Structures are given as C-alpha cells and as structure tokens.
Amino acid sequence: MTPTIRLLVFDFDGTALGGHEPYDRFPPDFVSFLDGLKARGIRWITNTTWGVEKQWGLMQRSGVKSRPAFLCGGTGQFLARVQRGRPVHEAGYEREIVRRHRRFRRRHAGRTRKILSGLLARDLVSHMSCDFDGELFVSYRASPGCADRVMELLKPLLNADAYYLWHPGRKTGNTLMPAHINKGDVIRELQARLGLGPEHTIVAGDASNDLAMFDSSIARCAVCPSNAEAVLRARVRTMGGIIATRAYSWGVIEGVEKCLAGERSCKMSRLSVSA
Ligand SMILES: [Mg+2]
Structure with missing residues (x-):
C-alpha cells in the first residue's frame, strides 16, 4: 500500500511569502490551508533562514491556529517546538x-x-x-x-x-x-524523531538554498511555485514533483493538493486492481 503523506516542510521567502501585502504574514488562503492539514493527518514544519522568534511573530500576526510540529530557522541552525503557546528552542540540537x-x-x-x-x-x-x-x-x-x-x-x-x-x-x-549549515540535515533529524520517512514527506521551496531538502532521500513529493528559480525547478523535475502554475503560497497549495490527489488516485487504482 502507498504510504500516506504525513508531513509538509516549507520555506518562507518566495514560497509561503510573496505576492501579497503585508509581506510579513501568511496570506489568508495559506492560513486556511495550514489549519486544514491537521484534519487530513498532516503535520507541518517551517524551514527557512528566518530566526525562530521572527517566524513565531509572523504566525501570530497571520492568525494561524494550528501549530507547527517544529520551527527550523537559520538554514538548519535553530530548532524550536511550540510549548505552552510559545516557541522553545531545542537546546541540545x-x-x-x-x-x-x-x-x-x-x-x-x-x-x-x-x-x-x-x-x-x-x-x-x-x-x-x-x-x-x-x-x-x-x-x-x-x-x-x-x-x-x-x-x-x-x-x-x-x-x-x-x-x-x-x-x-x-x-x-x-x-x-x-556544508553543515543546510536545510536537509535538520529535516532528516526531525523525520527520525517523528518516526516518519521520505515516503511520508512533501517539501516546498523556491530557491537554490532549498536544494538540500529537495532530495529523494528526504521527500517523496517535491513542490515549487511558478516563481521558483530554474535550478530548483530542474530538481523538482528530476524528482518527478510538481511545478505549480501559480506563484508563492498559492503555488504551494496547488502543488500539495496535486500530490495528495495523485496519492489518492494511486490508492484507488491499487484498490481496484486488488478487487
Ligand atoms: Mg525561499
């Protein structure tokens, strides 16, 4: 049986952010999308250059009700979890x-x-x-x-x-x-902590600094918005992922929905074959 997607990892600048004002908050469509993931059994993790506290401020201003499983910042240098309504750094990491x-x-x-x-x-x-x-x-x-x-x-x-x-x-x-400052290693570590693997994971990003997490050893599904850099679009093609027709967060939503729809149709065809 095809493993179910359980984790979405996304970048901020040019991916979840961009194409709207004010810049420093998620657009309402993206907020609704994130808040709807829990009901679908999918957790989300941020992975950006932004520091953890700045990310948290943005989430508060955006009115996101759901909570990230983890906040990754500084290109994998900072890691936090939300506890009692605020981000708490993972000191050991x-x-x-x-x-x-x-x-x-x-x-x-x-x-x-x-x-x-x-x-x-x-x-x-x-x-x-x-x-x-x-x-x-x-x-x-x-x-x-x-x-x-x-x-x-x-x-x-x-x-x-x-x-x-x-x-x-x-x-x-x-x-x-x-080399040790990258967006890939931190996701491998978090997948191990969550008991999830690449087969459960979607990554979304727009630029060359996302390449380290756009790797089939990390994610089965790769998504980029239409504004993504050529080098990242090429990697998404190599991974058989989705290059969205829409830009920024709207492209992320489009790509993730297409990945999930593909997963559903794959399961349906397997069911009909086995029936
Ligand atoms: Mg970016």
Missing part, C-alpha cells in the same frame, strides 16, 4: 550545531583565510567578506573578467565536508556556505 561551527573553524579557517587573502592580493575580487570568528560564511563579488579565475581558486574549498555554493551556477558573485 543547537549546542551540537555550535560544536559543528567550532569543528568547522578548526578544520577550515586557516585554508579559507589563505585562499581569500590570495584573491584579495591579486585584485580578483571587488568585494569579499568572511566572519572568521563566526560561522565562516564567505561572500564575494569577482572583479570584471575574473569570475572563472576566482572560481578556480575557490575550488579546493568546495567539497562535501567544507563549503557549498549558495547559488550554484552563479559566477560573478556568490556565497560559500559551510
């Missing part, structure tokens, strides 16, 4: 992230500093920033005509346990994100 930051700095700060200094010394970048005392994010803008050379020199940093590009394919400027 967030301590582990801080340990990973420290480990990352120990392993990569020296080499990162050396490569970035080389780019600056050769005038290959017009802008460069890196928080060497923080999470070691790197942002840069290549000097005119230098994009390929910059990418070549940054290559040693781009591997599975070091950095990934926030905007894959973008050459003139980019952000290098530490």
